[in-house]
Amino acid sequence: MRVDDLLAERRAGVLLHPTALPGATGAGALGAPAEAMLDFLAAAGCTLWQMLPVGPVHADRSPYRALSLYAGGEHLIGTRALRGEAWLRAGATGARHGARRHFLRFAAERFAAAAPAAEREAFDAYRAREADWLPAYALFRVLRRLHRGAAWPTWPAPWRDGPQAAFAALPAPLRHAVEREAFAQFVFHRQWRTFKHAANARGVLLFGDLPIYPAHDSADVWANRRLFRVDARGAPLETAGVPPDAFAPQGQWWGAPVYDWARMAAEDYAWWVQRVRVQAERFDLLRVDHFRGYEAYWAIPAHARSAAEGDWCPGPGAAPFLRLQALPQPPALVAEDLGTITPAVEALRDALRMPGTRVLQFAFDGDPHNPHLPDRYAEATVACTGTHDNDTALGWWRGLDAAARARVRAALGTWTEPMPWPLLRAVLASKARLAVLPMQDLLGLDSHARFNIPGTVGRNWRWRLRAPLLTPALAARMRAALRAGERCA
Numbered sequence: 001m002r003v004d005d006l007l008a009e010r011r012a013g014v015l016l017h018p019t020a021l022p023g024a025t026g027a028g029a030l031g032a033p034a035e036a037m038l039d040f041l042a043a044a045g046c047t048l049w050q051m052l053p054v055g056p057v058h059a060d061r062s063p064y065r066a067l068s069l070y071a072g073g074e075h076l077i078g079t080r081a082l083r084g085e086a087w088l089r090a091g092a093t094g095a096r097h098g099a100r101r102h103f104l105r106f107a108a109e110r111f112a113a114a115a116p117a118a119e120r121e122a123f124d125a126y127r128a129r130e131a132d133w134l135p136a137y138a139l140f141r142v143l144r145r146l147h148r149g150a151a152w153p154t155w156p157a158p159w160r161d162g163p164q165a166a167f168a169a170l171p172a173p174l175r176h177a178v179e180r181e182a183f184a185q186f187v188f189h190r191q192w193r194t195f196k197h198a199a200n201a202r203g204v205l206l207f208g209d210l211p212i213y214p215a216h217d218s219a220d221v222w223a224n225r226r227l228f229r230v231d232a233r234g235a236p237l238e239t240a241g242v243p244p245d246a247f248a249p250q251g252q253w254w255g256a257p258v259y260d261w262a263r264m265a266a267e268d269y270a271w272w273v274q275r276v277r278v279q280a281e282r283f284d285l286l287r288v289d290h291f292r293g294y295e296a297y298w299a300i301p302a303h304a305r306s307a308a309e310g311d312w313c314p315g316p317g318a319a320p321f322l323r324l325q326a327l328p329q330p331p332a333l334v335a336e337d338l339g340t341i342t343p344a345v346e347a348l349r350d351a352l353r354m355p356g357t358r359v360l361q362f363a364f365d366g367d368p369h370n371p372h373l374p375d376r377y378a379e380a381t382v383a384c385t386g387t388h389d390n391d392t393a394l395g396w397w398r399g400l401d402a403a404a405r406a407r408v409r410a411a412l413g414t415w416t417e418p419m420p421w422p423l424l425r426a427v428l429a430s431k432a433r434l435a436v437l438p439m440q441d442l443l444g445l446d447s448h449a450r451f452n453i454p455g456t457v458g459r460n461w462r463w464r465l466r467a468p469l470l471t472p473a474l475a476a477r478m479r480a481a482l483r484a485g486e487r488c489a
Helices: 032-044 079-083 100-114 117-129 134-146 163-169 172-201 219-223 261-266 270-282 319-326 343-351 393-398 402-412 421-429 472-484
Strands: 011-015 048-050 205-210 238-242 252-257 285-288 296-301 311-314 332-335 356-359 381-384 434-438
Touching (some): 011 032, 032 172, 032 472, 048 434, 100 172, 117 172, 134 163, 134 172, 134 219, 172 205, 205 270, 270 285, 270 319, 332 356, 393 421, 402 421, 421 472
Parallel strands (some): 011 048, 011 434, 205 285, 285 332, 381 434
Antiparallel strands (some): 238 296
């Protein structure tokens, strides 16, 4: 889908990460809960489902600290649907339940033993198509388990030294384990394809996310360290982050090594284009996380004591995005242009014809020219009450002092509904072509439902949606609000 086609009509949707879907396990997954969410969105008149990155994660569950920017998260595989496969049921013996990893291992063994030829050929075709990243990723996951989750720079040689050296030394039993990891990606691919078809059949577009960096401890850096600013042993020379801003007064220190953009350019951005290609096949449109980092990025020296000690370094500009035009179906991209935004960042966004992002919670500082005020939105904008990094709208409102509340009332006028619905309606009524409401705001939840607090670790990324909350009455209220904002499907 082209951006112009995307912006041809007014749309609205919901931000909800799949791990927040209801379910019996520790995190939501594909399958029946995702289908139920699609039914709710269709009943509510929504045509967008926005989510965070869907890659494999570390123990902290952060979608923005990925073990790979290519791979799908095995934690999102719907095991119930997989249990229905004929090749898994036929003649199967042994445990078919228990931990997800053990079940996926069992499924891989049954697939190898009992899957029909057509299924095995489909698996072979998938591996051939994803050969640029899949073998290294599968090997990385096996080696990381072998080293009990230790970060790859701590591994001994030859495991630390990248996929070529590691493959050469790999014993046969571990080669079978690598096959099983590749199989898990094949399962994710097929389940996601089914999910996307189901969404599109209901008129819902999937709105994904392109995190700017992988984690330092990732298959991407391990297998492609020439593309990152790391030393010979893999330690970062500079790490990524942001200076102090509205999200984090002390700045953010992400720990990921920054790209070696000169080397990327020498290779015609091939690695970067391929990682976008993989995600573009999963989603109808993509949010370019930390867009300003492509104009200039914040690099924190390895010896620094805080994120504030970094410096702005020139990014690649438009070059990698222009390379995307060579893809068979160039993706529709949206810029997450939040943080320290300069005229140069805005010029890059406009030159690439990307819609920007506006957050209502940032609007009420008293500046009449604040770009986050609803009456200042351009049509080519994604507007939201808050992002995954914000407090919920109700929690934010309750935390405002009297002066800030007065500014909100002055901007929005009088209202009769309880908060946060006046905020939701302000976003829906704005000129922005795309409006997205976090599910917590649609449900009117307070700060206990906050998904993430930037710069902290602990209970982030753990909020779960309870299925009974998705009622027909809520869908009807949402549809009426979308109709009033001329956004109803």
